[in-house]
Amino acid sequence: MNGFQKQEIEFTINGKRWSGRIHPMKRLLDAIREDVGLKGTKEGCGEGECGACTVLLDGKPVMSCIVPVCQVHGHEIITIEGLEEAGKLHPLQESFLRDGGAQCGICTPGMILSATAYYNDPRIAKDLTETISGNLCRCTGYTKIFSACQHAMEKRECCCGEKK
């Protein structure tokens, strides 16, 4: 990474502010794993094709292997570690556990984060299939992933208290 000096970069990750001197073109994936020290975000292809490295950037799924860390300066990131609240798993995490939506687990954090964006705001995609269409899984055949997402969505309550 020649031609750039390290820069002070700051962002919020899982609700906590993080800052440090870092090469601006370092992949967000590597910054999260190496500099922030959160290992839940996985690398699959490393080329923006598989979705394994998905995190939420200001609530929207992005593939962190193709995002330079300078682009997240001042923004908010959620990784798989940030979904749990007060020791309680997110409903999507619970569903994946219950329905057997994970096997080797490489795709799982990214898959859950893509689904979380839809869980939080179903307007972001036509349907669940479209939501997770950028996340590839080599193990499960997708059926259990899809049913885990559906079960979580069925239990989801909208802001007016009605089941969606």
Ligand code: FES
């Ligand atoms: S590792 Fe980022 S899209 Fe495959």
Ligand code: FES
């Ligand atoms: S569980 Fe192995 S790639 Fe999806």
